[in-house]
Amino acid sequence: MALFDLPLDELRAYRSASAEPEDFDAFWSKTLAEAREHELAARFEPVDTGLSTVRVHDVTFAGFGGHPVRGWLTLPAGAEEPLPLVVEFVGYGGGRGLPHEHLLWASTGRAHFVMDTRGQGSAWGGGGGTADPVGGSPAYPGFMTRGLDAPENYYYRRVFTDAVRAVEAARSHPLTDAARTVALGGSQGGGITIAVGGLVPDLRAVAPDVPFLCDFPRATTLTDRHPYREIGLYLKTHRGRTEDALRTLSYFDGVHFAARGRAPALFSAALEDQTCPPSTVFAAFNAWAHDDKAIEVYDFNDHEGGGPFQEAAKLRWLRSYL
Secondary structure: OOOOOOOHHHHOOOOOOOOOOOOHHHHHHHHHHHHOOOOOOOEEEEEOOOOOOEEEEEEEEEOHHHOEEEEEEEEEOOOOOOEEEEEEEOOOOOOOOOHHHOOOOHHHOOEEEEEOOOOOOOOOOOOOOOOOOOOOOOOOOOOOOOOOOOHHHOHHHHHHHHHHHHHHHHHOOOOEEEEEEEEEEEOHHHHHHHHHHHHOOOOOEEEEEOOOOOOHHHHHHHOOOOOHHHHHHHHHHOOOOHHHHHHHHHOOOHHHHHOOOOOOEEEEEEOOOOOOOHHHHHHHHHHOOOOOEEEEEEOOOOOOOOOHHHHHHHHHHHOOOO
16 A cells, blocks of 8 residues: 555644543553562573674563563673663564574674563564463454453553563663663564653663554554554454543553653654554654654655664664763
8 A cells, every 4th residue: 555644744743632541640650660569580691692792691570460571681792891771672473582683782882682572472583482471351362452451451561561670670780771771662662662761761762663552543443454453353343342442542552651751762654554554653753752853754665664774773863872
C-alpha cells in the first residue's frame, strides 16, 4: 500500500484522542513500587562466545513480580572504566537472540544491554529464554489481548515493569555509567522505549524507531495488520467490550508516557507503515514533553522504516549525548 494515512503536514500537527486515565501516575507508581519490593538480584555470568572484540555476560534479574528476566550485557573487550550505556528493547515476537546478533553498540565503545521480552522469542531471530508465569483471562492468540480485562492484569504491565528493572539491572554493573544511559528499540521495542522514557526520569536520551503501542484508539481502527488487529479480532468475538478494552489500553498508550518524557528523543516514522501507522507514531512524538526532539521520516518505507539508514542517524545523533 502506498500512502494511506494523513499527509505529512497534518501528521506534524496530529494529536491523539486517547484519554489519559486520572490515576495513570498512581497506577505506575504503585506498580513499580511493588516490583521494587523484590531484590533486583542482577547476576552477570561471563559467556564464551568466540568473539574477540567484546565481552558478553548472560544476565538474569528480577522483573515484575520478582520473575526472572534474561538479557545480554555486551562490553568492549578492553573496558576498564564505566562506559556510556545503551539499553535496547526488541520487536514483537522476538527475544534477546544470540550474543553475536548485537554487536553494533559495543563496537562504538559503549556498554550494550538487550532485554529478553517475557513470553516472546519464538517468532524470529535467535529466540528468547524468559517465561511469563502469569496467566490471564481469555485472549486472542498473540500478546495484545492477554489480561485485557483489567489494567492490573494486562501483559504489558509486566513487560514495561521488566523494562524499567532492566535499566536498573544494567546500571548496577560496575562497568556501566548510570548517568549516561540511553534507551532505544524498534517497533514493540520502540513502544517499550517510550514507556521507559516516561517512567525513568534520568535517561540521557531515547531513540524509538517506528514505535508500536501508541495511540490505541486510532491504531485499532486504522490498520488491519497484526499485531494491532489482534485487538479488533478479540472485540469481534467479545462484542460490547470496546470501551472496557480501550480503558485498559489507555494505561499502556505511548502517548501518555510521551507526555512525561524528560530526555532528548530521536523518533523515526515510515509513511507507508501499515503495522505502526505514521499518525500513531506522530501522536507519541508530538506529545513528547522534552523540547529537544526530532523525527526522521522515510517517505516510501513500510514497517522496516529507515533500517540501516536510521542506525546511521542514531550513531550521529547520539554523539551529542553519549
